[in-house]
Amino acid sequence: MRSFSLFGLVAVVVAASSSLEHKVEEIHVPAVQEAAPVxxxxxxxxxxxxxxxxxxxxxxxxxxxxxxxxxxxxxxxxxxxxxxxxxxxxxxxxxxxxxxxxxxxxxxxxxxxxxxxxxxxxxxxxxxxxxxxxxxxxxxxxxxxxxxxxxxxxxxxxxxxxxxxxxxxxxxxxxxxxxxxxxxxxxxxxxxxxxxxxxxxxxxxxxxxxxxxxxxxxxxxxxxxxxxxxxAFDPNEWDDYGKFGTWARTWNVAIGKLGALWSGSSQSNLLLPLSLLLAASILVVRCIWQLRQQIQACGDSAAESWLLGCHAPPAYADIPVIKIEQYD
Incomplete structure (x- = not known):
């Protein structure tokens, strides 16, 4: 009687396992679509x-x-x-x-x-x-x-x-x-x-x-x-003349205005001497400012030359904004 009960229990377990396996086989797994590599x-x-x-x-x-x-x-x-x-x-x-x-x-x-x-x-x-x-x-x-x-x-x-x-x-x-x-x-x-x-x-x-x-x-x-x-570059801080608030942009704007006056009418050309005087004043101030910057950043210039070698850019001020920073 006990053996008959054990046989019946085994039959129930086997039937449940086969039913479970049958259900698993019916599950449809969609194909995974691979994403493009980074x-x-x-x-x-x-x-x-x-x-x-x-x-x-x-x-x-x-x-x-x-x-x-x-x-x-x-x-x-x-x-x-x-x-x-x-x-x-x-x-x-x-x-x-x-x-x-x-x-x-x-x-x-x-x-x-x-x-x-x-x-x-x-x-x-x-x-x-x-x-x-x-x-x-x-x-x-x-x-x-x-x-x-x-x-x-x-x-x-x-x-x-x-x-x-x-x-x-x-x-x-x-x-x-x-x-x-x-x-x-x-x-x-x-x-x-x-x-x-x-x-x-x-x-x-x-x-x-x-x-x-x-x-x-x-x-x-x-x-x-x-x-x-x-x-560092932010398009909102630059225009065709340079970065806002820099001497380089001021100089470029002055040169652009002079070009516009030169190409204008003869009446506008009467302002040429005054424009030249203004440009000369801006040039002198800019040269003094550049000289002070070069004295303060003489070590930085040596580092830049060592970094870039023959690829070093020409001398310029504030174009682009170059920073030598230290971070952990």
Missing amino acids: ITVIDANKTYAVKYGCAGCPFGLLKTPHAAEWIHPPPQNSLMLTLAIDKSGSALFLNDERVFPLDPLPPRISAVQVPMDHAEDEADEQAEEVMSKRIRFPLQYEHTVFRAEGNGEVWLQFNVTGLAWGEEAAPFKLGHTVLQVLLREQHVRPETPGQKGCGHALSIASVQVVEEKDRVQPPRMKCGRLAMIRT
């Missing part, structure tokens, strides 16, 4: 596409050239950044703007958004149709350059600190992610014996997207400061 190699050591995470950024589509439809809540999205070495191998471009070697005027860099959950093949199919509706945001950024440990290698770090505007006119702040690029520079001999300067060929050795706390730290000089050149 870094895509287009041409090894030359061209890369980077999806720069933009957590919480406003997301919208253009309905007309002057009107946009904003999506609430905004989906997880990223900014598309394209790194490319030019054909001559002498410069690095970010979204068609030169970021190495440094220019006297900081470039205005903008980027479009893409959703994080779009697969690469789906993005390719919809690129022509959708990209025309994407909003191109002007970027606030920090651009840092310093020598790497390897011979002929330079680290370039690009940190998007915010969007110049979003759904509202106020800037949208970011700054937790850093795009860092390791550039390898190979010096080549000049094509002609009499040619001056140092020739070079750039290549991209590494592209990384890291948290700000994990960024590569620049070396320290003997004085204890970090040996780097950092350029």
